[in-house]
Amino acid sequence: MKASHENEFNFVREQDNQLQFHSHIHDIYLKVSVLEKEIIRVTLTKQLPVLPVNTWAVAPGDTEVPYEGLDRESIHTNFSLPEYSTTIDENICRIETELLQLEMDLHHFTCKWYRKQENGYTLLAEDRRTQAYFFQIASDAPVSHYLHRGEQEAYYGFGEKTGLVNKHGERFRMSNIDAMGYNAEKTDPLYKHIPFYTTFSRENRMAYGLYYDDYNECLFDMGRELDNYHGAYRYFQTNSDFLDFYFIGGPTVADVTRRFSWLTGRPAKVPKWSIGYSGSTMRYTDEPRSQEKLFKFLNQCKQYDIHCDSFHLSSGYTSIGEKRYVFHWNRYKFPNPKAFTEQFYERGVRILANIKPSLLIDHPAYQEVADRSLLITDKSGVPEVVQFWDEEGVYLDFTNEQTIKWWKDKVKTALLHKGITSTWNDNNEFEVWNPQATVDLFGKGGKFHNYRAVFPLLMTKASLEAQKEYCPDEIPFLISRSGCAGLNRYAQTWTGDNHTSWHTLKFNVKMAIGLSLSGIYNFGHDTGGFSGNAPNSELFLRWIQSSVYYPRFTIHSWNDDGTVNEPWMHSEITHHVVDAMDWHEKLKGYIFSLICHSSEHFEPILKPTFFAFPEDMQAYIENDEFMLGDELLICTIVTPGSREREVYLPSNVGGWYDLHTEFFYGGGKHVSVPAPLSYTPVFVKGGSILPIETEASESLEVRLYPGEKAQPVTFEYYDEAEKSREIFTALHLRMWSTEEAVHVIVEKKNHHTDRRLVLNFYTPQLDNRPVWVNGEKAKEFWL
Numbered sequence: 015m016k017a018s019h020e021n022e023f024n025f026v027r028e029q030d031n032q033l034q035f036h037s038h039i040h041d042i043y044l045k046v047s048v049l050e051k052e053i054i055r056v057t058l059t060k061q062l063p064v065l066p067v068n069t070w071a072v073a074p075g076d077t078e079v080p081y082e083g084l085d086r087e088s089i090h091t092n093f094s095l096p097e098y099s100t101t102i103d104e105n106i107c108r109i110e111t112e113l114l115q116l117e118m119d120l121h122h123f124t125c126k127w128y129r130k131q132e133n134g135y136t137l138l139a140e141d142r143r144t145q146a147y148f149f150q151i152a153s154d155a156p157v158s159h160y161l162h163r164g165e166q167e168a169y170y171g172f173g174e175k176t177g178l179v180n181k182h183g184e185r186f187r188m189s190n191i192d193a194m195g196y197n198a199e200k201t202d203p204l205y206k207h208i209p210f211y212t213t214f215s216r217e218n219r220m221a222y223g224l225y226y227d228d229y230n231e232c233l234f235d236m237g238r239e240l241d242n243y244h245g246a247y248r249y250f251q252t253n254s255d256f257l258d259f260y261f262i263g264g265p266t267v268a269d270v271t272r273r274f275s276w277l278t279g280r281p282a283k284v285p286k287w288s289i290g291y292s293g294s295t296m297r298y299t300d301e302p303r304s305q306e307k308l309f310k311f312l313n314q315c316k317q318y319d320i321h322c323d324s325f326h327l328s329s330g331y332t333s334i335g336e337k338r339y340v341f342h343w344n345r346y347k348f349p350n351p352k353a354f355t356e357q358f359y360e361r362g363v364r365i366l367a368n369i370k371p372s373l374l375i376d377h378p379a380y381q382e383v384a385d386r387s388l389l390i391t392d393k394s395g396v397p398e399v400v401q402f403w404d405e406e407g408v409y410l411d412f413t414n415e416q417t418i419k420w421w422k423d424k425v426k427t428a429l430l431h432k433g434i435t436s437t438w439n440d441n442n443e444f445e446v447w448n449p450q451a452t453v454d455l456f457g458k459g460g461k462f463h464n465y466r467a468v469f470p471l472l473m474t475k476a477s478l479e480a481q482k483e484y485c486p487d488e489i490p491f492l493i494s495r496s497g498c499a500g501l502n503r504y505a506q507t508w509t510g511d512n513h514t515s516w517h518t519l520k521f522n523v524k525m526a527i528g529l530s531l532s533g534i535y536n537f538g539h540d541t542g543g544f545s546g547n548a549p550n551s552e553l554f555l556r557w558i559q560s561s562v563y564y565p566r567f568t569i570h571s572w573n574d575d576g577t578v579n580e581p582w583m584h585s586e587i588t589h590h591v592v593d594a595m596d597w598h599e600k601l602k603g604y605i606f607s608l609i610c611h612s613s614e615h616f617e618p619i620l621k622p623t624f625f626a627f628p629e630d631m632q633a634y635i636e637n638d639e640f641m642l643g644d645e646l647l648i649c650t651i652v653t654p655g656s657r658e659r660e661v662y663l664p665s666n667v668g669g670w671y672d673l674h675t676e677f678f679y680g681g682g683k684h685v686s687v688p689a690p691l692s693y694t695p696v697f698v699k700g701g702s703i704l705p706i707e708t709e710a711s712e713s714l715e716v717r718l719y720p721g722e723k724a725q726p727v728t729f730e731y732y733d734e735a736e737k738s739r740e741i742f743t744a745l746h747l748r749m750w751s752t753e754e755a756v757h758v759i760v761e762k763k764n765h766h767t768d769r770r771l772v773l774n775f776y777t778p779q780l781d782n783r784p785v786w787v788n789g790e791k792a793k794e795f796w797l
Contacts, residue, residue, distance in 0.1 A: 021105055021120040031095040033109065034063060035120070040149040044123075049093035051111040052263035052273060056125070057086075058147065058157075059256045066256070069227055070468045071499035073279035079500070081418060081472060082456045086227075086258065114263050123147065127261055129220055138222045138263075139213065142247040147257070158251040159226075159259065165246070166216040168634065169236050170267065170622075171223075171532040173208025173499075174509060176201050178636055179524050179622060181211070185238040189231045190443035190467060190496045194511040195545035198521035205443060205496045205510045207467035208532045209234070209250065212270045214624075216631065223262035223270040225277065229467040229498060230254040253463065266628045267531065275533045275616035279503040283613045283741050284536065285489040286606045286734050287364060288506065290323030291595055294570040297578045299330025304347040305354055311580070312361055318582055318592055321599050322363055326438055326568060329368040337405055339377050340370045341428040355433025364435035366493065369425070371442050371473050372407040375399065383410065388417040390462055393450040398462075400446055409444055412472035413465065414454035421473070425480035437477040439494040439505070444469040470496035474504050489739050493566075499533060506536045506566055514543025514573070519557055520652035523638055526564070530618040531625075536609060538566025542579040545572055551584035552654055552691070558591055559694035560650040562598035563642045565605055565619055590692050603707045603714070603731065608643045610732040610741060619643065626699075627664035630682065637662065645702040645719075646673070649687075649695040659689040661697070668700025668721025676778040680722075703729040703747050717776045718758065718785065720751035730763075745797075757786045762797050771797045 023035040023044055035044040043063035047055040059065060068083030077084070077092045084092075098111045105121035115128040115135055124146050128135040142160045145151045151158070168180040175186055176198050187203045196204060209232055210225040226232070232252035241247075250259075260277065264270045275281065293315070298307040308325070315322045329338045331348055343351050355365050373380050383389055389397040390409045397408045411417050425437060444466060451462040474494040481490045494505040501507060509525055512518050522539045529537055541561040542549045548571075549557065558581075561567050571579035581595060582588045608619045618625065621641040624633040638652050639661060647670070649661045663670045665682035672679070672687060673696040679685050687695050698704060700721020708715055714731075726748060733744040742764040749758050756777055773795045775785045787795045 022123045023118075023120045025102065025107070025120075028100065031090060031098070033100065033107075036063075037123070037149070040153075042149050046109060046116065046118075047090050048096065048098045048109060048111060049090060049260075051096045051113045052269075053093070053277065054109070054111070054114060054116055054261045055090075055259070056261065057256065057258045058149075065258060067229070067254070067464055070229070070471055071278050072227055072260075073500060073503065074277055076280055079279070079503075081413075081415070081475065083468070114261070116261070123150070127222065129263060129265060136218050136220060138215075138218075138220060139261075142244055144244050156251050157254055157257055158249055159257055160244070160247050160249040163237050163246040163248040164215060164217070168214045168216070169211050169248075170214065171208070171211040171528060172234065173210070173529060173532045173534065174204050174206040174525060175528050176204070176521060176525065179527050180636065181236050183237045185233065185235045187231065187233045188228075188467075190445070190470065192441060192443050192445065192511075195513045196510065198512060198518045198525060206501070206507075206534070207498045208534070210274060210499060210532055212267055212531060214267055214634070216634070219628075219631075221264035221267045221270050223260075223264075223274050224250075225260045225262065225274060225499070226250050226252070227258045227260065228252050228254050229465050230463055231466065268625050268628065271531050271533070271618060271625070272616045275502070275535070278499045278533050281502045281535050281609075281613045281616065282504060283489065283610055284491045284506065285739065286602065287323045288491045289565055289602050289605050289609070290321060290567070290599060292324040292326055292366070292566075292568045293322050293363075294326030294328065294568050295578045295580070296328040296330065296570075296572040297576075299328045299347065300333070301330075302347065304330060304344075305349070308354075309357070312358070312363065314580070314582060318588065320581055320592060320595055324364040324366055324435070325358065326570060327365050327367045327434075329370065329440070331367070337374055337376075338370070338403070339374060340372075341424045342378065343428070343432075351432040359433060359435075365433070366436040366438045367429050367434040368438045368440050369429070369477070370440055371410050371412070371444065371469070372400075372402045373410070374402065374405045374407045376405075377407075380408070383417075383420065384408075386416060386420070387454070388414055388420055390446055391452050392448060393452055395452075398446055398448055398451045402441075402445075409446060409469075410473075411453050412469055412476060413456055413460070415456060417454075418472075418476045421476045422480040422483070425477055426484050430481065430484040436490075437481065437492045439470070439474050439477055439492065442470040442473050442494060442496045444496075467498035470494060471498055471500060471504070474501065478504050487739065489734065489741065502534050502536065507534060508537055508566055508568070509539050511544040511572070512540050514546035514549050514553070514571075516553055516652060516654060518543060519553065519560065519650065520638060523560070523640060523650055523652070526620055527622045527640060530620045531622070535612050535617075535619045536565050538564035538568060540568065540570040542569050542571060544570055545574065547575045548573050548577040548579065548583070551587045554579070554584060555587045555590055555594075555691060556651045556694065559594045560648065562594050562601070563620075563646065563648045563696075565609055567598055587691065593692070600706050600708070603733070604643070604705050607705070607730060607732045610743075611643075611730060623647070623662075623664050627666065630665040632662055632682070633664045635662075645699055645704055647697040647699065649689075649697070651689055651694055657689055657691075658686055659695045660684055660686045661695065663697060666699055666701075666721075667723045668719075668725060670697040670700055671719050671778055672696075673698050676780065678778070678780065701725050701727045703727060703749055705729065705731050705747075712770055713772050713774065715774050715776065716747065716758075718749055718756055719778065720749065720756050720781065724751045726750040751783070755783050755786050756781070758788070760788055760795060760797070773797065
């Protein structure tokens with residue numbers, strides 16, 4: 015291939031599935047990397063053809079990412095590097111894989127992306143035709159990328175963002191901020207930094223994703239800005255001095271989501287107990303007799319027959335006076351921490367201790383960490399003092415190997431040695447706003463702002479390693495509030511300190527869908543609301559009835575009126591609360607199986623309806639529902655006084671069953687169903703197997719929903735070994751039906767346990783067909 019000196023970019027060389035170009039006009043280097051048949055990477059750098067910042071988010075499949083990250087110049091070796099073709103015809107360069115075509119205009123640099131199909135090419139995306147890149151705007155313009163915006167395009171993802179599911183017309187900052195009491199429709203930014211989104215076109219019904227591998231502060235404008243000179247556009251802009259993005263082909267939203275999850279690393283498997291109800295409130299540990307309050311909580315759980323698997327120990331346990339000091343135990347509140355945790359553990363309740371990455375300037379360990387240079391500093395090397403809660407503090411530098419060692423030692427000695435099971439990594443947004451703040455960067459030195467979003471990830475990784483080293487035989491579990499893409503590899507998360515209102519309940523559902531479409535799968539909300547006054551009885555109940563369908567179910571609060579959100583706080587609805595929480599306990603095996611399936615197949619646990627039914631265009635209209643797995647459609651009640659719920663049932667060949675009434679409905683239509691205080695409407699997709707755990711450990715209830723058509727369906731049921739704690743596939747269930755019978759094949763997939771298990775099969779009450787299990791007529795089957 016010959017270079018054309020008239021072009022804005024000229025071809026330089028091609029090697030290892032990478033094509034390099036250079037612009038003499040702008041002194042910009044362009045590299046295109048063909049990584050997978052549906053993933054192509056584009057980088058633009060100034061003056062040198064190398065990227066100055068490593069990657070911590072890109073970790074395809076099971077790629078291990080060290081603390082110092084992976085070199086972006088060699089990250090391509092972790093991909094399959096498929097066959098492709100390249101042609102340069104005058105000023106146009108075309109790069110084709112089996113599924114994608116990238117067309118680049120080298121004369122006035124712009125890109126067009128096509129999907130290859132049997133009958134030709136379908137245009138997926140194109141840069142705006144005028145000044146699509148920063149260097150075309152001005153020599154000192156912020157690094158940016160502008161694309162054409164179609165009016166029929168929907169934009170999904172962006173991580174943890176407020177507002178509607180479709181972000182068309184919105185504008186967002188990417189940064190990590192402690193946004194306590196946020197407005198779930200308007201506040202921006204929040205706690206997480208995930209510069210990724212999926213575009214879906216209603217015109218061609220195709221989707222693709224764009225991930226910008228960037229940890230600095232940045233923003234997206236998805237059509238809020240208008241400029242007469244450029245037509246309709248959207249753009250990404252960053253404070254970094256390079257552009258590095260991945261184009262991910264679909265053709266469906268589901269395809270893009272799974273591939274982005276694979277790109278950023280395998281979601282973590284977690285112990286089964288982590289799915290159960292986890293008690294929590296800040297009030298208990300802030301009161302003088304904290305330990306007494308906590309034991310009273312356990313007694314009340316027993317009184318109301320509420321199963322509690324764990325408890326979030328808020329930071330009040332670290333207090334000295336009115337302030338909080340990480341890794342310190344207040345011995346007045348907790349005279350003997352180890353004895354305290356042992357008593358909880360004896361009752362089957364594990365404790366997750368809150369930890370923070372900032373030390374107040376009067377922290378007992380402050381001088382030690384300052385003398386050992388373990389802190390983020392200003393440009394002169396002096397610890398960078400920032401606002402932290404109601405005092406000034408400093409942040410630990412997790413790009414310093416000695417800081418990581420210090421942190422892991424503290425986690426082990428101050429927490430794990432005293433019986434704490436897991437770490438709750440909180441307030442880890444690293445709000446350092448000095449543009450000259452510096453970090454060790456593993457001996458290389460660097461500016462903090464280039465790595466801002468990585469710090470929560472590194473803190474979480476250090477906490478996880480400490481847990482794994484201390485308890486090597488246990489399946490690790492921990493929580494982090496903040497993070498970047500890749501957080502799913504290490505921890506569960508939640509949507510932060512939400513505000514108590516019906517408005518929040520409604521928009522937290524939409525926020526959940528955004529997270530699920532951004533590679534973050536294991537999460538939940540602070541049920542009942544964290545800040546504001548206590549929820550009234552109806553709001554509290556409806557919130558619980560929705561939250562029991564999440565993998566994280568926690569009631570957590572810091573109510574402005576001094577109250578505490580507890581399951582029994584409203585006596586008139588406590589029996590409904592207990593019923594909902596008991597149902598969550600019965601769903602534990604099902605949700606655990608979804609988490610394991612998510613890890614195996616990079617599949618979201620919660621999904622929008624259009625994820626599961628991409629051909630049904632009605633499913634793309636904004637709604638307040640979500641799918642749990644492939645089986646359940648959850649219809650959260652988001653308005654007070656509602657005793658009836660209208661819902662659109664997506665077009666499904668097997669139809670839908672009302673979980674509570676067992677009435678059958680055809681798909682592809684709106685229905686109105688009862689929504690009494692006793693439950694939130696839930697539908698089961700026709701053609702589903704739903705495993706329900708019972709109080710007897712040797713019994714499993716298997717509910718069969720065959721639907722109208724005889725489509726075969728399967729379900730993989732996971733469990734964990736009682737002694738080794740190893741996670742395994744316990745059962746493979748397969749169902750199909752005829753007019754005469756419902757047939758099930760049961761395969762025991764693993765022999766980690768010798769205990770016998772009886773499966774009890776149920777079909778909806780109006781389905782009188784017999785059940786045949788492994789060729790024999792039976793509704794009970796022993797393994």
